[in-house]
Amino acid sequence: MNTIQMKAFGKVNLGLDVVRRRADGYHEVRMIMQTVQLFDKVSIEKRSKAGIRIKTNLPFLPVNANNIAYKAAKMLMDEFGIQAGVAIDIEKHIPVAAGMAGGSTDGAAVLYGINRLFNLGLSKRQLMERGVKLGADVPYCILRGTVLSEGIGEILTPVKALPDCHILIAKPPVSVSTKYVYEHLKLDDSIRHPDIDGMVAALKNGDLSGVTSRMGNVLESVTAVKHPEIEAIKQTMIREGALGALMSGSGPTVFGIFDDKEKGKQAREILKQGTLARQVYLVRPYNIRPYHK
Template sequence: MDKMQLKALAKINLGLDVLRRREDGYHDVRMIMQTVRIFDRLALVKQDKEGIRVRTNLYYLPANENNLVYKAANLLFEEFDIRGGLSIDLKKYIPVAAGMAGGSSDAAAVLYGLNRMYGLGLSQEQLMERAVKIGADVPYCIMRGTALAEGIGEKLTPLPPMPPCNILVAKPGISVSTKYVYENLHANDLKPEQHPDIDGILDALKKQDLRSMAECLRDGNVLETVTAEAYPVISRLKATMEENGAAVALMSGSGPTVFGIYEDRMQARRAMAAIRKSRLAKQLFLTTPYNNNRRNG
């Protein structure tokens, strides 16, 4: 196999709690990850000339060893002493620096793709073991679906799928530094009532109860205490979604992306129109959960 076309899917957080800041500077988290049908496209092509070459459709993204897709390819090239070269053509559609794991998902797609192209014979578990060397979200992006993430995000437990629904995703025209958010969270000083109801969300998923899940999602992202305070547009987006029929609206990851959950697709479309008219968001997507076992591609 000399070439491969892949899709790298985005994620949202159905709940995100930070338990504590560790002595090594990382944070112990407990969060529920959900893949959604927003995706980047990647084309992998074997080359005779040695080396890994990356091209993207966004001028401001690195096209060298600082890009996670390069790091993913290089990891396997070095470990398995792969000869020849590789070109990676990356078309970005997932919002960048938006709390949706776009870069991590791109890296996961490259790991998956190279495993097949070069017949490396790695299992999903073995790919995930290598993925954590690239970033904490990359193992999840190989697994996909609905999962509980613990530790620094690398300890993953598959969960019952998210109930069918419509998800409106809005990315305002700002970028948020994950490092800034975590540094200003002061995780060890959080009060008990500031922690999201992760157990309630888990129970609702088990019962496949969308409304109960939505209720548990209120204040379901502890990082909003930092990001929404610094960027008022996040609260405005949440309010606009809920005023236009969302069962709940929540920030994903460290932000600034906000998503709303809708049972009725027409309501979601009306909310989309309202946000477009308000100009609160630069990018808007109406999507659904990705819950089946299809792989990249």
């Protein structure tokens, strides 16, 4: 095998709670992560010339050591003494800096791809252990599916899959720094914490409305205040029939869950015609488990 092509799927957070800020500055979280059928295309080709070459369809993305895909390739190539080079092509479709793990999922795909191309024999668990060194979301992007995430995001427990539905994704024309959001998060009595345990129970029972009625994201207390278009997009989705709508991750992407495809399509067209969102997609959950066992 000299070339491998992969789909690197994005995610949304059905629920995101921050439990506390630790003494080391990291935040402990409890989240329900859900892979969605919106993906980047990542291909890796072996080259006889040493080195790592990155290409992408977005001119503003770094194609050097600042790209997480580059870091992922270098990590494994250094560890295993790989002398050959690789050419990595990334066709981006997941919104950038949007709370959907677009960079992390590309990094996860590269870890998997290098492992396969060079027959390194790393297991899923071993890839996840390396992935957390690149970013907290990378292990999840290797695991994929519907997952309870705890700790700083590295403790992952698969839960029963989200019932089939239609997920409308809309990214307003702003970008958000995750670092900024966490630095400005105030965990005081005004914060409404989502019912993560209740959401897990609803998933176990296949209760879609039980999931959507419990959706919540404490980071909205920072991002949505700074960017009021987030709340406006949520209200548009609810008005058009979404069972629930929420900001994903640190934002600014908003998603709405619909049990009626036509209502989802109508909401998509309304958002496309307006000025609130620049990128709008109607997708479904993606519940195929990890790249490999």
